[in-house]
Amino acid sequence: MDQAPDPSHPYRAAPSSSGIRRRRSIALLGVAAALSAYVLYRTNRPRSLASLAPTHAQSRAVVSLLEPELQQATPLAPLLAADGPGAPSLTLPEEGTTRVLRGRRLTLTFNRLMVPAERVGELATAPLARFEPPVTGTFRWVSRSSATFEPDAAVWEREVDAVLSLDPSVRSLAGEAIEAVGVRRAVFDGAARVDPSVTATRIPTGAPIAIGTTRDIAPEALSREMMVYEIGAAGRSVPFTLRRTALDAEGSARFELHLARTMDPGARVGVAFAPSRWPSLYPSAQLPNLEVEFEPPPQIDGVACASEQAEGSDEEAGCAFEAVPGAIVDIETVLRLRSSAPLGPVDASMVRVSPAVPGLSVRVARRMVELTAEWVPDQVYELRVAGMRDARGAALRSLAPLAVRSRGIAPAIHMHEGLLTLERGAPPELPIAGVHVAEGQVWLRDVAVGEEERAASSALTRGAPGEAARWRPSALAAAIPEARANRWARGRVRWSAEGGSGQMRLLEVTADRVAGGASGRALVQRTDLGLHAQAMRDGVLVWATSIDRATPIEGVEVRVSGAESRVVRARTDASGLAWIARPGSISADEGLTVQASRGDDRSVLVLDPRRTIRPGGLGLSDGAAATPEAAAGGVLAMVFTDRGVVRPGERLHAVGVLRRRRADGLRAVGGRTMEVELMGPDGSVA
Incomplete structure (x- = not known):
């Protein structure tokens, strides 16, 4: 039988039956149960991801919808503001909380140029930011786009947690308004925090551990918030005492931590602090601490060393003794001691010498300390060193007394050598310098007429001095009375009598009596005959002038001889010139000796082709x-x-x-x- 349409369901034209609807619902529930059982069965099977069918992967995607919701993504607005150059904004400090420790500054950075270059380093003319609650301080431009805020000293008396916002009047150099997206907080933490930079990671055995804090705190209070333990020894705790040693003008404190027992070299300890005393935020699973390793104490590890190590070189200076010597230490004038660590200041008060020695001086060069004094040769001194510290302030291990003996500087002299021509009024003494010349000798020998060539050769070539009986010796120490075994001095050696001309003598000075030792030799002549000679291939041109009057001398007898004493003679004309043709037996490359005489005056000159241009x-x-x-x-x-x-x-x-x-x-x-x-x-x- 037809049923009239229901006005509330305009699309339902066929008759409905509740029995049909019930059966349809039961069928749908059965299908859903079967699908769920199938999914669970397939899910629990141990199959690889590669063997999953597409439908199963889709089913997994469906099941994942039942899992809890993912964490909400970070807001993009602050990130875009910091990264996008199009929006004038404050990029530092970032959104959230920024902790500023005592003595530090808060940095504000913009993504726009804020001031001209000449303003960098100056104080800001107006506040750049506001704090709630208020925080007093000063802003200073440190670059064209960055400024720092330095709180006043009173701010650090307590911890201040303030909200930071830009002052509305802040504009870029181009006049743009600056945005500060998000909420920013600044915590000015004035609590006493540990300063890790004060503590050295390696210290000598037995030395105290240096601890620093950003502000003063009672040692008893800090001790209750710290502990010391051994690293690598099951974390055994180590008893300690803490003592304040310094308090600077900025309020920072320094402490010395003394362990109850001395640690062996190579041992390591940790010094742990309560998180509230640490200068940065650590994860709660980690313990904020300092690690210190003990090393052998600094000591003198080298005695009688060579000169100090070159700057930047990895090679150590060699020493005669690498440990405490069991013998007398022989030196010249300087005793060098090498330390195992760079040295701090050292002065003469730390050195004791017995018997006392004059002129003791101390110089430090990195790891080397140099002791210089006027040691008496062959005298054995007892030397003690005490009170020295390394560059970190650690005391050096005590050094056993040293037995030091100086052999002095090797005997030496400095004097003019070769041919020396002096005018008639020149003094009869020559300058000389020497050291350790107590055994030195001065030897003089007259040069007779006709011996000039041989004497000149002896002075220039150090040839055989001739008959020993003709040499007159004297003590060199009388000529250099201020010379010492360890000190150079100047003096004058007398070679002739006062005044006169034509005097010619060989002078030889020896610094000691050792054969082949330091010595010098010269042919000294006092004359008015000034000789100039020019050797050419076919002859020698000689010009004789008066040294006193600077005028040519006529009638001077000139003799030119070669290596084998082949002599050619000539006389100077009114111009003081004499031309001497070179015999064929004298080579152009051969050295020549030019001798001149006029009355009782004489002079000699040597032409060496090896020394000419x-x-x-x-x-x-x-x-x-x-x-x-x-x-x-x-x-x-x-x-x-x-x-x-x-x-x-x-x-x-x-x-x-x-x-x-x-x-x-x-x-x-x-x-x-x-x-x-x-x-x-x-x-x-x-």
Whole structure:
């Protein structure tokens, strides 16, 4: 039978039956139960993810919807504000809580330029941020986009937790308003916190452990919030005492932690503190602590060492003794002791020498301490060192007394050697310096007429001195009375009588009596004959002048000889010149001796080709390839300077002489222009 449509169900036109609906619901429940059983059965089977069918993976996705909801994602607005350059914002401090420890500053960083470059380092003209509750302090620009806030000293008297917000008047350099997204809090923590930078990680055995805090706190109060334990020994606790040692103007305190027992070298201990005393936030599962390792105490580990270690070098200076010596320590003038650690300040009061020694001085160079004094040679001294500390302040282990003996500096002298020409009015003494010359000798020997060449050779080549009976010795110590075995001194050695000319003597000085020891030799002559000689390939040009009057001397007898004493003679003309042709038996590369005499006055000069600059060295011709015409009538050029060495900026005096060779001698060249060039070491013409 047809039923009229129900107005409340406009889409239902067929008749309905409650029995049919009941059966349909039961069927749907059965299907759902079967699917659930199938899913549970498939889920519990131990199968790999790769063997799962697509439908099963889909079913797993459906089941995961029943799990608890995931944690809500971090808000993107603060991150976008910090990363996005388009929005002017405050990037530091970040959203949340920032803890500022005592003595530190709060940094504010913007993503815009806030001030011009000339404002960097200056105080801000207006507050950049506000704190609630208020916190007093000053803002200072540390860069064009960053500023720091330094709280006043009174802020640190208690802990202040304040909300930070930007002052509405803050603008960028371009006039943009700055946004601060999110809530920021600043906690100004004025509590006494441990300063880990004060504690060294390695200290000598027996030394106290240094502890520092950011503000003063009673040692008893800090001791109750800390403990000391051994590391690697089942964490056994170590009894200790704490003592305050210093309190600076900023309120920071320093303590010394003394252990009840001395730890062995290599042992490690931990010093744990309550989290409230630690300067940073640690996870609760970790214990905030300091770790300290004990090492052997610093000590003197080298005696009688070489000079100190080079800067930046890893090589240690060698020492005669690597431990306490069981013998007398022999030195020259300096005793060097090497420490196992860099040394702190050391002064003479830490060194005791018996018997007392004058001039004791102390110098420290890294790990080396140098002791210098006027030691008496062969005297054995007892030396004690006490009170020295390393650079960290740890006391050095006591050093057993040392037996020190100085052998002094090796005997030595400094004097002018070679050919020495003095004017007639020169004093009869020569300067000399020496050290350890108690056994030194001064030897003098007159040079007779005709022995000039041999004497010059002996002075320059250290040849055989000749007959020993003709040498007159004297004590060198009388010439250098202030010299000591460990101290250089200057003096004067007398070589002749006062005044006069023509005097010529060989002088030899020996620093001691040891054969082959330090010595010096010179041929000293007092004369008015000033000799200048220029050796050429075909002869020698000699010019004799008066040293006193600086005028040419006529009639001077000149003798030129070679290595085998082949002598050629000549006399100077009115210009003081003498040309001596070189015999074929004398080589152009052979050294020559020039001797001159006039009355009782005489002089000697040695020409050594090894010590001269030849024309070829300056790119000039030496005349070896001259034509016959040039050889017969060529021009000879000579250049004289007032000194051999000239400093930069000084004036050089030079004389150039041009002569033409004729059959009857040398004649001056006239009617020509002479070109003078001054050449540098690299050949460039000035």
